[in-house]
Amino acid sequence: KAGVTQTPRYLIKTRGQQVTLSCSPISGHRSVSWYQQTPGQGLQFLFEYFSETQRNKGNFPGRFSGRQFSNSRSEMNVSTLELGDSALYLCASSFGGPVGMNTEAFFGQGTRLTVV
Amino acid sequence: GESVGLHLPTLSVQEGDNSIINCAYSNSASDYFIWYKQESGKGPQFIIDIRSNMDKRQGQRVTVLLNKTVKHLSLQIAATQPGDSAVYFCAENAGGTSYGKLTFGQGTILTVHP
Numbered sequence: 001k002a003g004v005t006q007t008p009r010y011l012i013k014t015r016g017q018q019v020t021l022s023c024s025p026i027s028g029h030r031s032v033s034w035y036q037q038t039p040g041q042g043l044q045f046l047f048e049y050f051s052e053t054q055r056n057k058g059n060f061p062g063r064f065s066g067r068q069f070s071n072s073r074s075e076m077n078v079s080t081l082e083l084g085d086s087a088l089y090l091c092a093s094s095f096g097g098p099v100g101m102n103t104e105a106f107f108g109q110g111t112r113l114t115v116v
Numbered sequence: 117g118e119s120v121g122l123h124l125p126t127l128s129v130q131e132g133d134n135s136i137i138n139c140a141y142s143n144s145a146s147d148y149f150i151w152y153k154q155e156s157g158k159g160p161q162f163i164i165d166i167r168s169n170m171d172k173r174q175g176q177r178v179t180v181l182l183n184k185t186v187k188h189l190s191l192q193i194a195a196t197q198p199g200d201s202a203v204y205f206c207a208e209n210a211g212g213t214s215y216g217k218l219t220f221g222q223g224t225i226l227t228v229h230p
Contacts, residue, residue: 004159033216042223043160043205048216055215090159096216105150105218107159 004108012114018079021111023091031096032074037088050096081115126225135193137224139206146208151191153202201228
């Protein structure tokens with residue numbers, strides 16, 4: 001059974017540019033969450049999608065956005081990149097059960113974004 | 117200004133010893149907890165989870181203990197091996213409308229010496 005796949009693994013972008021990251025969840029999983037990991041702030045929640053709908057959002061500026069497709073694959077976009085956006089971006093997939101029902105979340109390898 | 121990196125707690129053990137990694141959580145509404153292991157250059161790897169209606173759960177070589185009274189979670193690793201060296205994170209979810217949102221602890225660096 002394939003795990004969570006994130007592409008690309010590494011990216012180098014220039015300030016002001018925009019970037020799109022992709023996440024393919026484990027087959028059968030309908031929930032995809034995104035996280036930013038930095039040495040200074042640790043792992044921070046960005047947003048979560050389920051059945052193409054954003055159900056939850058963290059405290060990040062509007063430059064960070066995402067979407068989910070009908071096959072549960074998800075993309076996140078960061079516009080007008082800043083140096084501080086350099087981080088490891090991780091996505092996690094889970095079944096995404098009924099309201100209030102938590103299920104195991106499995107992470108991909110992440111995309112290492114460097115903004116110069 | 118310059119950001120200050122997190123100063124992660126560290127735990128250093130000898131191969132074969134038992135390891136205990138602790139985590140304090142702040143949200144009394146949290147009802148689901150997960151332990152993850154993260155090796156350098158990799159994403160967090162699921163180890164074990166526990167729901168708030170339990171106080172102990174065992175897996176292969178690992179045990180998670182939950183004390184809701186003091187909001188404390190611990191991960192016990194039996195017969196620790198060099199391959200267990202990694203950063204360990206606890207994560208919590210508050211249930212309800214907190215879909216897919218895990219709040220992570222700062223992490224603990226575990227180093228296992230052969």
